[in-house]
Amino acid sequence: MIESLRSFLDRVAGARPTAEESAELAATLDRLSAGLADRQVSERERLFARLSVQGRGQSLTPQLFIDEQDAQSVTGHVTFRPYFVGGNGAAHGGTIPLLFDEALGRLANAGGRRASRTAYLTVNFRSIARIGNRLTLTARHVKEDGRKRVISGELRDGDLLVADAEGLFVELRPGQP
Ligand SMILES: CCCCCCCC(=O)SCCNC(=O)CCNC(=O)[C@H](O)C(C)(C)COP(=O)(O)OP(=O)(O)OC[C@H]1O[C@@H](n2cnc3c(N)ncnc32)[C@H](O)[C@@H]1OP(=O)(O)O
Secondary structure: OHHHHHHHHHHHHHOOOOHHHHHHHHHHHHHHHHHHHHHOOOHHHOOOOOOOOHHHHOOOOOOEEEEEEOOOEEEEEEEOOHHHEEEOOEEOOOHHHHHHHHHHHHHHOOOOOOOEEEEEEEEEEOOOOEOOOEEEEEEEEEEEEOOEEEEEEEEEEOOEEEEEEEEEEEEOOOOOO
């Protein structure tokens, strides 16, 4: 279902429907939304945003496929689809930190470590992330100091460095949301 939603969003991003077609589509979408009105459940019960599902079952985030992961590092790949275009064939700048937050956050909480949240995330944009290109993401656990975990990451298009990032993740205290 989420994959169909992603494909639809890609088609919307690439299309220029007529006013009449837009109105028809809007009516169809409103009908689909109404169909889910009776199926609203708590966050825990939803399919959306689950770590166990590839791409987290979430249409918001660029779909990150994990190739290898242990407690110290993660390697994966991602292709920014048409939905993520910012302009001129490049992914929207905001989607790169989104991807890093997802990847670095996963690693920060991997290996039996207790749950943490992003305190800061610094991203350097080195070259554009081209829509449709398969990019490689690597992240590694740099250091740990009490509740603080520093994780770094790189996004590459072949040998070309697209972006690099550093995040601080702070372990949550019991009861901290
Ligand atoms: C597994 C799922 C994959 C996806 C994961 C994605 C993760 C996320 O995106 S989480 C959502 C985004 N992040 C948030 O919403 C976090 C909002 N902020 C908070 O909740 C809190 O500020 C939080 C938890 C980060 C830190 O607060 P708190 O627990 O009170 O820590 P606090 O006592 O202030 O600081 C702890 C240490 O971290 C340091 N620190 C905290 N924030 C920062 C910061 N922004 N920069 C530098 N240092 C910081 C403090 O200086 C302190 O250091 P020390 O122990 O050496 O004195």
